[in-house]
Amino acid sequence: MTFTWKIGGEAGFGIMTTGLLFSKIASRLGYYILDYVEYPSLVRGGHNAYEVCVSDKEVTALKKDIDVLVCLNEETFYKHKNRLTSQSLVLYDKEEFDFNDNFKKVDVPFKKILTDLKGQTVMKNTIALGASISILGGKIEVLLDLIAEQFKKKGDEIVRFNQQFAIAGYEEVKKNYSFLIKNFLIEKEEKKEKLVVSGNEAFSLGAVLADCRLYAAYPMTPSSSVLHTLASWQEKTGIIVRHAEDEIAVINTALGASFAGVRAAVGTSGGGFSLMVESLSFAGVAEIPVVVFLAQRPGPATGMPTWTEQGDLLFAVFSGHGEFPKIVLAPGDQKEMIKLTLKAFNLADIYQTPVIVVSDMYLSEGHKSVERDWVDKIVREYQIRRGKINLSYKENSQKLEIFLRYKITEDGISEKILPGTPGYFYQENSYEHLEDGHTTEDFKERTKQVDKRNRKIGAYLSQNFQLPNFYGQSDASIIFISWGSTKGAVLLAQKELEKKGIKTGFYHFNHIYPLDKEKVSKLLKKDNKRYLLVENNALGQFGKILAMETGLDFEEKILRYDGRPITVEEIIEKI
Amino acid sequence: MASIQDFSGYQPTWCPGCGNWGIGMAIKKALVELNYSPDQVVVVFGIGCSGNMNDFLNAYGLHSLHGRALPNAIGIKLANHKLPVLAVVGDGDCYGEGGNHFIHACRGNHDITVIVHDNRVYGLTTGQSAPTAPKGYRSKSTPLGLIEAPVNPLALALTSGATFVAQGFAGDLNHLVLILKEAITHKGFSLVNVLQPCVTFNKVNTYQYYLQRVYKLEKDYQKDNFKLALEKAFEVNEEKFPLGVIYQVKRPCYHESLPQISSLPLVEKKRFLEYDSLIKEFI
Known part of the structure; x- marks a missing residue:
């Protein structure tokens, strides 16, 4: 059994939150979900829609037909009716609009309930969720729990006030449409605990699990929720999140932190990445590890900010002037996002070079079920590998010595010690340099360093590259x-x-x-x-x-x- | 205790008589007098004649891109706030290419010391006009005379929220050492704008030019008076150049406002392991 539930309404009225709650409801009742959001690049006034595909098995893609369409306004109906079938249920408020097409009508008096219970417009969503659970045969308690979790800081009264809208929607449908009630959301007897994560959240989780300690970003759709998620975790996890003045500052903040010895990452979309690429080249020659999260959206230029495309692949692969090794990974779904993010941080450290994790709006903002025990296993098995970055290099109490930061090695990777290690000093240099970091234009030394850096590609291919x-x-x-x-x-x-x-x-x-x-x-x-x-x-x-x-x-x-x-x-x- | 010699790297390639020699020596002296040794200091260099100091000054160094030294310095400070972090940059580097970073580093009161070599020209690229060059200045890139008004570095820093703003002169090494020591010790963002003749490309702002126009702030100068500082900053319009700390106030610096690193620097902290509390958010 697989079905699609979709809700639509005016932008700015909580459609996103409502959609995510539906995904969590289905997940808590034991089902797998995949969801997808559609919204314009506006805060108010446009059309927002959120669809959730629910199944008892893993969902990998959306399906064509919509089984339940919740119309918070008339526009929703006309925008999406081409995906309805004669069996589709349409939840709508007859007082707002009506239609003659041959779909199954479920009239939910949103307006009347709001007036009766003295609610605000945004509480229409809660009514819609209650009504949806009802028509799908689910348990209202799951929604009531979620509401309680959401509002618990505001006190019991607020919790109860919000819950009554859910109950009203639920009862209304139960009372008038019992003949249409499906058994799509009946609570599963055997439930596997699952996470509902978006690609961006998967990256955020991966980054924290990988011990990333500094994340810098400038808001840019569709990467921004990584910034929000990690920023909200600062006190809990200790990560530092810097919202810098522009993407150039973003990547250079990360490079500074990485130079000083902590794992650092940045996140952006195509436009912001364009501003970063000179510095990516700096990371390449100075051999500074950094993870770049690139959530693509349709370009060129400002393009279509809230939609999806895989249009920046060649740009990512060839980003940065000059020749230097970089690694590009592109997860196929949320699980791969967690796994490859973890790997990206190891690769950046091992090869001391930029690693780009490529996503897109569809993966970044859509949620998918990930089994809890799978995540736990990944966490248990993950090992931080920092390669030749030596955090505890022995101190030198003798005469001050210059450390050969760019020593020629067989695999092209040189040892790095932390700035501040007593008895040594060195520089990392954006100019071509000698083994000790000193700027050079000598043709032999230049060739040696280019070859050294490029040998990392061979090392990566033989040790970490994976076939499709x-x-x-x-x-x-x-x-x-x-x-x-x-x-x-x-x-x-x-x-x-x-x-x-x-x-x-x-x-x-x-x-x-x-x-x-x-x-x-x-x-x-x-x-x-x-x-x-x-x-x-x-x-x-x-x-x-x-x-x-x-x-x-x-x-x-x-x-x-x-x-x-x-x-x-x-x-x-x-x- | 470290010596000037310990801080001296490769032989500098600056032109004979260049103001960089004075600034380079003043930085070393200030570090020695503050009891630092090269393994205890991080210096980020921009690109330009100033940035070329990377090879002449021994320290944990990062030779950055043109314009980007400040965000690098901020990142280093966030990762390990125990280390003093200096940025050695030029006027085009810091006020032109990196102008946006400069404003925001001031705002954030990041605890870094920014030493700007202000010679009003681009030396390394053979003499084009810099953002601090006066209106009408003729150079290879402005043969008919510079159209724009100059950037006022001191006023820009002051109005952007810097908590330490100073001006030095490459021709007065001892005084510059004093200023640098105060700047490095200052908790928060410190700017030292150093007036520096470019003997090869700037035939107007020479040692003689500056010697006739610089003056030291009086001993009883009120450093915490913002209005007075602004007045001092605008004296450049009358070709008067105050030397010394024109403004200094106390304000919590950026890293001090981060509870995450209130006990240990970021790089020294233990790894976070309580993933369960994060995972629960997604159930």
């Missing part, structure tokens, strides 16, 4: 290739195709760059298979990287670049 994950049947003649957040849609498309008797395979890349040419070429060798590249951009950017690295050209592409995530239907259509 393969899903589906290995003997299939149709093979999908994708990267990052398009993973879930392809997975579901594969299932649907299998039902039709079509076998498919799927290579999903999350270790994007650098790539191990030989291994990847071997894997994607074009026998008689049909390869389809799936990307949320216009140019098939990952395809270009594959072509550059392997010489293989993937001509068949499923691309979408209208700001919306790729859907299962459009993938199936191309087969």
Whole structure:
């Protein structure tokens, strides 16, 4: 059983909070969820919508039909009715508008309840949640608990005041529409505790678990909630969060902190990342570890701030002037986000170079269920690896000595000691430099340092690079290739195709760059298979990287670049 | 105890007679007199003739990008506030390319000491006009004369919230040492704008020019008088240059306002391990 619940209304009236509460309700009742928000780049006045796909198994992608549409205004109905079927339930207030289409009507008197109970407009949401639980056969207690948790600081009276709107919505539907009540949200007997996390929250969790101690950012959609989440955790976790004056200050604050020995990260979207890239190059030559969280949105320039795209991949891979190693990772979902964020901090330290974790609005702002025991296991197993960053280098009480910060080594990685270690000094330098950090223009020394830095690429490829994950049947003649957040849609498309008797395979890349040419070429060798590249951009950017690295050209592409995530239907259509 | 020699790195490549020599020596002397040794100090350098001091001054150094030394210095201070952090930067570096960072570093009262080499030109790129160059100044980039009014570094710092604002002169080493020592010891953001002749590219603001126009603030000068400080800052418009600490007040600095690091510096803290309390937020 899988169903989609969607709520819509005017921006600024709590749709986001309400959607997330619905996701948590479903999760607490034992179900898996995947949710998706649509909102304009406005604080007030536009249309907001939030949909939650609920199932008893993992949900990897949204589905086409909406089963329950909650209309907090008339616009919601007309905007989304093309996704309704004759079986769909529409919750709306007849006093506000009515319609003649052949859907199942559930008239909820929002206005009347608000007036009767002397509520504010925003409490319409609570009525809607109560009504939704009722029509879906769920338990109202779960919502009452969530309301209590949300308002407990304000006292019992406020809690009870808010709860009565939930109860009113619930009872109203129970009383008048018992014949329409579904059993979609009946509490599961066997429940696995699950987290409802967005991609941004997954990054935030990963960063704290990885012992990131400084996070700097300038607000930019869709990365901002990382800033909010980590800022709210400052007192609890001890992390320092700096909202700096611009993205250039952001990355340089992080580089300063990293130079001084703490793990540091920054987060932004394409525009802010553009401002950071000179400093990324600085991190490359000065060999300063830093993790960059890049949550893409459609560009160019200001683009469409609140929508999704995978349009900055080539930019990320080639970001920064000059030649220096950098690692680009792109998680496919929230679990991969936690895992790869943890890995990113280790890689940044081990290779003393920037690591970019690429997300997009769809992954960053959408929530997905992650089992609690999975998270606990990841936490238990994670080991902080700082490579050759030596936090406890022995003090030198003899004569002051210059430390060879850029000593030539076989793997290209040099030891680093903490600034302030007694008896030594060194500099990290944005100019080309000698082993001791001193600026140089000597051609031999230059070549040595370039080679040293680039040897890290080989070390990474042999020790930490991972080939794409393969899903589906290995003997299939149709093979999908994708990267990052398009993973879930392809997975579901594969299932649907299998039902039709079509076998498919799927290579999903999350270790994007650098790539191990030989291994990847071997894997994607074009026998008689049909390869389809799936990307949320216009140019098939990952395809270009594959072509550059392997010489293989993937001509068949499923691309979408209208700001919306790729859907299962459009993938199936191309087969 | 460390000596000037301990702080001396490679042989400087500055032009003979350049004001940088004086500033470089004053920084070393100030550090020695404050009892620091090179392993106890962090210095961030910008890009320019001033930034080239990275190779001539022994310390834990970070030779940053043009304009970006201040946010680096802030990051270092946040990570390890036990270390004194100096930023050695130029006028174009700090008031041009990095102007935004300068304003916000003042606002934040970050506990860093910013030493600006103010020679009113871009020396390293062969003499274009700097943000502090006077209106009408002719240079390679402004052959018809500079159109913009100059930046007033002291006034900018004062109005942006700096808690220590001083001006020194590269030609008066001993006095500069005194100012630098006060700046480094000051808790909070400190600016030392150092008037510095560029003997190669600036034929107007020479040693002679400054010697005739600088004067030291009197002993009983009221450092905590904001209005008076602003007056002093604007004397540059009459080609008068006060030397000394023109403004100093106490205000909690940025890192002191962070409860996370009230007991130990960030880099020395134990790892946070109580993940359960975070995970619960998502259930």
